[in-house]
Amino acid sequence: MARFVGRRLAYLLPVLLAVTLLTFLIASLLPGDLAYTILGDQATPEKVAALRAQMGLDLPLWQRYLLWLWDVLHGDLGRSFRTGETVLAAVADRLPVSLELMVIAEAMGLLIAIPLAILCAVRNGSAIDRFLTGLAFGKLSLPPFMVAILLIYLFAVSLNLLPATGWIPFAEDPVANLRSFVLPALTLAIAEWPVLMRVLRSDMIATLQEDYIAMAKAKGLRPARILLVHALKPSSLTLVTVTGINIGRLIGGTVIVETIFALPGIGRLLVGAIYARDFIILQGCVLFVAVGFVMVNFIVDMLYAVLDPRIRHGRA
Amino acid sequence: MKSSFKWLALAAVAAFGIASPAFAQKKGGTLTVGLELDIPGFDPLKVGVYDTSANIAAALIFDTLVGLDDNGKAKPKLAVSWSNSDDFKTWTFKLRPDVKFQDGTPFNAAAVKWNFDRQKDPKNNCRCAFYIANTLSVDAPDEVTLVYHLKDPAVNFPVLLTRPDQNSSVQSPTAVQAKGDDYNRNPIGTGPFMVKSWTAGDRMVLERNPDYWDKGKPYLDRVVLRPLPDSQSRFASLKSGEVDLVWADEFEADNIQRAKKDSSLQVLSYAGSGAAVNVFNTKVAPLDDLRVRQALVMALDRKKMSQAITNGLARPASNPYGDGSWVKCKDDGALPEDAKKAAALIKEYGKPVKFKMLFTATPRGRANGQVLQQFWKNVGAEMEIEQVDQATIPARAFQRKFDITPWRIVDFPDPDVQMFANFYSKSPLNLANFADPDLDKALEQARTTPDEAKRTEHYCEASRIINQNATWFFTFQNTYYAMAKAKVKGVPKLYGGVIDVSHAWLE
Numbered sequence: 001m002a003r004f005v006g007r008r009l010a011y012l013l014p015v016l017l018a019v020t021l022l023t024f025l026i027a028s029l030l031p032g033d034l035a036y037t038i039l040g041d042q043a044t045p046e047k048v049a050a051l052r053a054q055m056g057l058d059l060p061l062w063q064r065y066l067l068w069l070w071d072v073l074h075g076d077l078g079r080s081f082r083t084g085e086t087v088l089a090a091v092a093d094r095l096p097v098s099l100e101l102m103v104i105a106e107a108m109g110l111l112i113a114i115p116l117a118i119l120c121a122v123r124n125g126s127a128i129d130r131f132l133t134g135l136a137f138g139k140l141s142l143p144p145f146m147v148a149i150l151l152i153y154l155f156a157v158s159l160n161l162l163p164a165t166g167w168i169p170f171a172e173d174p175v176a177n178l179r180s181f182v183l184p185a186l187t188l189a190i191a192e193w194p195v196l197m198r199v200l201r202s203d204m205i206a207t208l209q210e211d212y213i214a215m216a217k218a219k220g221l222r223p224a225r226i227l228l229v230h231a232l233k234p235s236s237l238t239l240v241t242v243t244g245i246n247i248g249r250l251i252g253g254t255v256i257v258e259t260i261f262a263l264p265g266i267g268r269l270l271v272g273a274i275y276a277r278d279f280i281i282l283q284g285c286v287l288f289v290a291v292g293f294v295m296v297n298f299i300v301d302m303l304y305a306v307l308d309p310r311i312r313h314g315r316a
Numbered sequence: 317m318k319s320s321f322k323w324l325a326l327a328a329v330a331a332f333g334i335a336s337p338a339f340a341q342k343k344g345g346t347l348t349v350g351l352e353l354d355i356p357g358f359d360p361l362k363v364g365v366y367d368t369s370a371n372i373a374a375a376l377i378f379d380t381l382v383g384l385d386d387n388g389k390a391k392p393k394l395a396v397s398w399s400n401s402d403d404f405k406t407w408t409f410k411l412r413p414d415v416k417f418q419d420g421t422p423f424n425a426a427a428v429k430w431n432f433d434r435q436k437d438p439k440n441n442c443r444c445a446f447y448i449a450n451t452l453s454v455d456a457p458d459e460v461t462l463v464y465h466l467k468d469p470a471v472n473f474p475v476l477l478t479r480p481d482q483n484s485s486v487q488s489p490t491a492v493q494a495k496g497d498d499y500n501r502n503p504i505g506t507g508p509f510m511v512k513s514w515t516a517g518d519r520m521v522l523e524r525n526p527d528y529w530d531k532g533k534p535y536l537d538r539v540v541l542r543p544l545p546d547s548q549s550r551f552a553s554l555k556s557g558e559v560d561l562v563w564a565d566e567f568e569a570d571n572i573q574r575a576k577k578d579s580s581l582q583v584l585s586y587a588g589s590g591a592a593v594n595v596f597n598t599k600v601a602p603l604d605d606l607r608v609r610q611a612l613v614m615a616l617d618r619k620k621m622s623q624a625i626t627n628g629l630a631r632p633a634s635n636p637y638g639d640g641s642w643v644k645c646k647d648d649g650a651l652p653e654d655a656k657k658a659a660a661l662i663k664e665y666g667k668p669v670k671f672k673m674l675f676t677a678t679p680r681g682r683a684n685g686q687v688l689q690q691f692w693k694n695v696g697a698e699m700e701i702e703q704v705d706q707a708t709i710p711a712r713a714f715q716r717k718f719d720i721t722p723w724r725i726v727d728f729p730d731p732d733v734q735m736f737a738n739f740y741s742k743s744p745l746n747l748a749n750f751a752d753p754d755l756d757k758a759l760e761q762a763r764t765t766p767d768e769a770k771r772t773e774h775y776c777e778a779s780r781i782i783n784q785n786a787t788w789f790f791t792f793q794n795t796y797y798a799m800a801k802a803k804v805k806g807v808p809k810l811y812g813g814v815i816d817v818s819h820a821w822l823e
Contacts, residue, residue, distance in 0.1 A: 036711040039443055044744075045715075051441060083357045084497040085516070093516055149548050156556045164552040165350075165544050167518055260546040262553075264517030268545070272354055272517075277707060 004305065008298050019290040020283065024065045027279050034081070034277050055081075068283065077287070078280040080273075087284030090269060095288060097167060098258070098265035101188070102250045104181050106243060108189035113196035118227055120197070121204035133201070136194030144253055148187045148260045155183060165262040184261040188253050192246055199242050203235040237307055244300035248293050341806060345822040346538040349815070350550045350562035354517050354543045357500035359492065360435050360482040364443030368563065368813050371480050373541055375816040376522050378485035378505030381409060381428070381462075382474045384811055388642065388729050390474040394423065394486060394506065395462070404469035404764065411460040415529045417488035418510045425456030430489040435482075444482040450733075468736075471766045475729035479812055508534040508818045517543065535806070535821035547571065554581070554799055560822070561800035561807075563815060567680055569627035575799045582802050586810035588727030588794040589641030590734070591633035594673075595713070595721050595788050599749040602669045603719055608697075609786035611661035611669075614654045615695040618791060621687050625680070626792075633790035635779040636725050636735065640794070643731055643772050649780030658695040669697040671719040674712060677703040684722070713747050723747065727794050727812045731775060732763045739782060748787040755781040 035051040052058045056067065071078060077087035120129040156164035162183055168176040207213065208231060216226045255267035266285055273281040351369040356362075358374065366374060381395040390398075395409040415423040432454045435444050450470065455463040470476065477484045491504035501514060506529065509522035520541040524534055542559060544550040551571040553559045555578075564572055564583075575581040596603045596612075603609055618632035634650035637643040662669055673688065675681035685701035692699050699720075704712065713721050725734050737743050740759050741751035755778055762774035782788055796810040806820040 036707065036714075039441065047441070079497070082362060084359070084362050084500045090516065149552075152549055152552045156558075157552050160556055163558055164556050165549050165558060166542065166553070169515075260549045262518070262542065262544045262546070262549065264515060268354070268517050275706070276356070 005302070008301055012294050012298070015294050016287070016290055020069070020287055021065060023283055023286040024061065024068070027282055028061055034279065072287070077284045080278050080281045082276055082278050085281075087281055090281060091266065091284055091288050094264060094266040094269045097263055098251075098254050098267060100170075101181060101184055101254055101257070101263065101265060102247060104178075104185040105188035105192065105250060105253075106246065108185050109192035109196055109246075110243070112189060112193040113200060114232075116193075117197045117200035117204060118232070120201045121208060122227065124205050124208075133198070136197050139190065139194045142190075144187050144191045145256055145260060147190050148183070148257060151183050151187060152260075165260075167263045180261075180263075184257045184263060187257050187261075188250060191253060192250070195242060195246065196239060199238045200235060203238050204231060207231045207235040233307060237304065240300055240303050240307065244297050247296045251289055251293065341535050341821045342823060343535050343821070344537050346540060347536050347561065347804065347817055347820060347822065348540040348542060348559045349817060350542055350544040350553055350559040352543070352545060352547075352550075352563050354545075355520065355541070358485075358487070358503035359500040360444040361440050361442050362500045363482065365447075366480075366482045366485075369541075369543065370482075371812070371814040372563070372816070373520060373522075374485045374505075375480040375507075375814060376509040376539055376818050377503050377507045377511060378480060378487065379507050380478055380480060380484040380486070381411075382477045384475065384478045384729055384809075386809065388475075388809075388811070390472075390478065390729075393478075395474075395477075398474055400473070404471050404473070404766070405466045407464045407466070407470075407473045409462040409464070409474075411462060412529060413460055415506055416527065417491070417504055417506050418525055418527075419488050419491050419504045421488045421490045421504075423486065423506050424459045425462040426459075427489050428462055428486055429454045429456040431486055434492075447481075447483050469764045470730075470732060471763065471771070472730040472732065476733065478729060480814060480816070509539055512538075534818055536817075539817060551575075551799070554801070557801070561798055561804050561815065561817065564797040564799050566626040566629040566795055566797065569629045572629065572797055572799065573627065580802055582800050582804070584798040584800060584807055584810060584815075586727075586796045587631070587638070587640045588796055588810070588812070589638045589643075589731065590725035590727045590794045591636060591638050591790045592792045592794070593633075593636065593723050593725055593788050593790050595718075595723050595747040596786065597716060597719055597721075597747070597749060598787055599716070600671075600719055602665065602667065603671060605665055606785065607661045607665050608669055610651055611658040611665075611695060612692060612697060613651050613783075613786045613789045614658040614661070615691045615697070616688075616789070616791070617653055617655075617691060621691075622792065624687050625683050629795070630792040631795060633793040635783070635790060636738075636788075637731060637775065637779070638727075638793040640727060641731060642768060643775045645772070645776035645779055647780065648776060649783035651783060651786065655691075655695055662696045670700070671697075672700045672702045673720040674709055674718050674722065675701055675703050676709065676722075677705050714744075716747070716749060721747065723788075725794075727796065729811070735759055735775065735778065736763060738788075739778065750785065750787040752781055752785065 034055065034057060035048045039047055039051060056064060079086050080090065116132055120132050123129050152164045155162045163180055167180050170177040213226060213231060216230050251267070254265055255271055257263070258265040258267040259271065266289065269281065270285045273285060349372065351372060353367060353369045355370045355373055358370065358377070363370065379394045381393060383391045383393040385391045394412050394415065396412050398407060398409045400407050411425055417423055421427070432448065432451070434440065435442050435448060450467050452465045452467050455465070457463065464473070466473070485505060488504040492499050495502055503511060508525050508528045508530070510525050512521045512523040514520040522539045522541070524537050528534065544553060544559070544562070547568045550562050551568070554562045566572070572583055575583050596609050598604055598609070622628050622630040622632060631639070635645060635648035637645070673685065675685040681703055685703070689699050689701060709721060712718050713723065725738065728734060736759055737745040738747065739755060740746060741756050758774045758778040758781070762771050762778070765771050765774065796813040798807070798810060798815045800807070803823045804820060805823050808816055
């Protein structure tokens with residue numbers, strides 16, 4: 001097990017290097033120049049050149065990347081040229097909001113998907129199965145921003161049950177904090193559950209055809225016990241993978257959802273940094289997101305080993 | 317006859333209602349304002365130029381030397397009086413004594429001078445320096461006297477100090493020096509509200525300044541500013557009562573029209589001066605040909621365009637001043653909207669008319685582009701849409717790397733600054749690359765003549781030259797919007813698009 005963990009951790013490093021290098025490349029391909037952004041209306045060619053030199057923007061790309069990497073390895077992620085905020089402070093302020101949003105969204109998604117998947121698997125081919133798989137397919141093509149606006153008009157404007165926008169810190173008021181996450185998380189969950197349901201449903205149908213399930217039935221175990229204890233665990237391998245990959249998709253989804261619901265998360269920090277050509281913040285955000293994504297996948301790999309002993313023993 | 321009397325009477329009541337302070341302003345309460353964008357901060361050296369969101373906050377935290385009254389004329393604020401030299405190049409301000417910044421630092425002439433010098437210092441590379449280029453230096457001979465020395469004369473200089481922006485918001489020198497990098501997000505001014513807390517991306521909470529120099533003000537206990545970037549959820553937050561007032565623009569025409577019909581809401585709109593404008597690069601073919609430029613301007617149908625993009629809310633513009641300006645022209649020289657004539661001119665030119673135009677890479681930019689493309693296609697000209705991000709447009713404009721670029725003349729109490737910058741032949745912002753001695757003369761005279769009627773004549777002459785030479789064209793006038801709950805009172809005209817809630821109250 002220790003070797004397994006060690007090997008997985010060793011993969012992290014090249015992945016992070018590749019991700020940050022790619023961000024650097026993409027950011028430098030963006031049109032618009034930091035020097036022009038800073039100097040604005042008084043940007044004469046001489047001033048631009050001078051400022052570029054002062055900020056090290058005239059150095060070749062690889063050199064700039066290595067300088068940035070050197071600072072990062074020394075624990076210095078830099079400061080925003082625009083707000084003077086350190087990257088660490090900016091990310092530390094925003095990350096908890098996005099994390100909470102993602103966790104609640106993923107939990108909601110699973111809460112919708114698991115019962116429906118079990119229902120469909122048991123009633124495989126029935127009217128309810130066809131309706132739900134059809135609905136899931138239709139839902140896949142409904143964009144989150146539409147869902148968000150519909151939810152806002154229903155729950156915030158018409159029924160006045162939940163806030164349309166905003167965020168209250170958990171420490172200040174836990175209930176208000178959770179209330180402010182309901183609609184944004186639901187928006188993401190509505191986008192997520194169809195995928196989760198479909199994979200669990202098909203795995204479950206396969207599992208239910210296994211001999212040991214027939215055996216369990218023959219032994220006279222209650223159907224609920226068979227489904228939840230004997231069938232669900234072996235059927236959830238793909239579900240766990242997809243849940244892991246979904247975290248990556250959710251990071252993308254949070255950008256939109258945080259904008260619509262005005263949540264101060266890392267998605268909005270990222271977008272703001274792109275618009276302002278605030279490369280230092282942008283690079284910092286991407287680094288954190290990438291680390292987060294890689295870590296989630298690492299945890300998923302670990303979970304595999306827990307769910308299916310063959311994985312950890314087969315390799316070791 | 318009878319009905320017109322009724323209207324007169326109604327108008328009189330309305331006028332009285334606005335002018336009379338008889339309605340008691342209620343004290344207390346919290347006003348929550350939904351802005352469009354996050355505020356990056358307040359240190360001019362860091363943020364360069366305030367955007368509208370920062371302006372709205374600055375109007376609460378800071379004071380300017382001069383304010384604007386309901387008629388767009390200068391009124392005392394941190395300065396109580398002013399006078400000028402005969403050549404309008406030296407302006408002397410007498411400052412309000414016994415005013416303190418929120419950190420206890422005394423406000424005086426030296427503090428204002430310190431702010432100015434810091435922005436002007438070439439070593440600081442401040443983007444903000446561009447806007448004070450005409451002021452050579454500021455002297456502070458004593459505590460309450462401040463002398464501005466200008467490069468070019470400005471007959472209406474005090475109104476140029478009224479915008480709650482990076483240059484005119486007076487910041488506490490001790491706070492700026494003591495806090496260093498952290499000052500940007502911990503601003504200190506002399507204004508009616510102080511920053512209590514600020515969660516980036518979420519909300520800024522401002523508390524009443526108990527020691528505000530204008531005794532008895534402000535009325536509100538607290539103002540909360542929240543960035544709500546999405547226009548639909550911003551409007552939903554207003555409707556559901558989470559915010560009391562929101563920033564808006566004419567691109568959310570449907571929400572504005574809905575709010576107008578809703579008795580629990582009010583729409584604050586202000587028909588400002590200036591316009592959304594577009595610049596021809598007169599040095600590149602085929603736009604170097606007068607006939608082509610004239611044809612492209614005549615091909616427009618602004619009413620249709622307004623209908624297509626803003627549900628008809630946007631008001632067509634034919635000159636750089638607009639209805640909100642005191643410059644009113646009998647003849648602004650506008651070319652007729654005449655597609656037939658335009659097509660004939662293109663034909664007369666003989667060669668194919670192909671060019672590119674810059675647009676912002678936003679849905680609005682795309683919509684604008686497609687409408688213009690269609691108008692021009694109808695008269696035989698082929699425009700290619702080039703979508704770039706917002707930050708690229710000024711850069712491309714300054715380097716003259718464009719055929720046509722969009723630009724904006726913002727609402728400002730005096731036309732001189734922008735007219736001179738945009739149209740004077742030797743100005744670095746003469747984006748059209750166009751020079752005309754008569755235009756230069758009109759602009760020079762307009763800035764040295766104190767008499768408003770005579771200045772108007774010069775500015776109308778300038779407009780005629782610009783329109784007849786079709787170097788720039790004007791699409792829509794500036795209209796600024798805010799939507800609010802009906803209980804919100806005391807918000808002045810939205811000068812320059814800034815929603816100033818510093819003296820608002822809740823009924």
